[in-house]
Amino acid sequence: MSITAKRPEESRSPSGHEARWEQHNLERQTRILEAAVAMLEERPAGADIPVQEIAKRAGLAKSVVYRQFDGRDDLDCRIRAHLVDEFSRTLDAELDISTGSVEEILVRTIRAVADWMTDHPRLNEFARTGPTVRGADIDAVSSLKMRMSVRARELIASIATLIDVDDSAFDSVPFAVVTMVEGTLTQWATDPEPTRDRSQIVADLARLAWFVLDGAARSAGVTVDPTAELSAVIARLSGASGDVAV
Template identity: 90%
Template sequence: MSITAKRSEESRSASGHEARWEQHNLERQTRILEAAVAMLEESPAGAEIPVQQIATRAGLAKSVVYRQFDGREDLDCRVRAYLVDEFSRTLDAQLDISTGSVEEILVRTIRAVADWMTDHPRLNEFARTGPIAVGADIDAVSGLKVRMSDRARELISSIATLIDVDDSAFDAVPFAVVTMVEGTLTQWVGDPEPTRDRSEIVADLARLAWFVLDGAARSAGVTVDPTAELSAVIAQLSGQAACRA
């Protein structure tokens, strides 16, 4: 074997070893994060869970936790990031515009938020206690609101492009709707004697969100039936735009 070939083989071996070690660390981090989330769910409001208990739940030594994370603050941030990522995937699935009417998409997305806040109060509380990265200046929930606003803005922009409509009328809509939904549900969840049940508050918020979207759409010269399949509406409006071109 030539020196060049030998070095190439050694390089591949080292690269493979690094990849396996990185995967090993990733698996350990996931175990730790999952353990922390499980213990949060079981803990009383405001309780801080000792790192040792998290390590034990994950089946690891406490020293392993500190090798995977740069201290308690980093661990807490990563737990919040894990929660936000998991919840974002849930919301992305509900925002799938390929199936359902605008009304159905709004209801199922807002219901997912209401379900998470109601069924996981301890996780919701913890997500508000700090950022998803050490040194970040907004808490995890605020960051999630920005992320979902950006996602909604991307969807609206893509639809506007397909139907050849200026999307500037919708600039403020995503954040306004996301903020309204989150703020209203936070107040509702915190009310010890709410006057509306979960289905009613979801329906109310979906209706209000539609009013905002409909107003922006009409100002852009577009009228949409909120009960019609959105993919069919987009196809129809896109065809009309092609005829105008």
């Protein structure tokens, strides 16, 4: 755990000086994490990157790194957590259902995953080497899959509420789709001679994901045109007028 974490017995609000010091530490931590990520991108896969070199890249003394992180294991966990947080923000933006059709949302979200795997292979590999929190029993990629499954389930539940349908048919859909996409793209990205290019594998997965979603929707009594603007579809099904934001 970072030494900047608040002790359980501290119940009062931080003073202005304490708040500034906390912000200063957070900025230092971010510099260290970003330096580590940049070096992971540059080095061969699996190469050891000494803390001294990370500190130098961040423009800090090695002792500062060890004041901000509780040892190398903690630093590595925080690097993976940083990767997951940053990529989650990217995926959240692509999952914005206020713009685009279901087809477009699926394609752009899956494409973002394919882009990250192929454009940042060393980061992808490092994320698989351990957890985001010490002691956790799943790696960072699995944590990301769980996070995105929960996010997708929340979006589906919100839409179901708006159009007043039972969303229980979708209970297993998000994790099933996320697992399918991640597993297929991992196999594709590591294939030395893939039979399909990036746009083709993205289109294939988007189509398969739609089949799963469409099947669940039909079992709930809902039929959706995957090429229609989703906000307009929601408005029509809910009997609302104007744009619908979820």
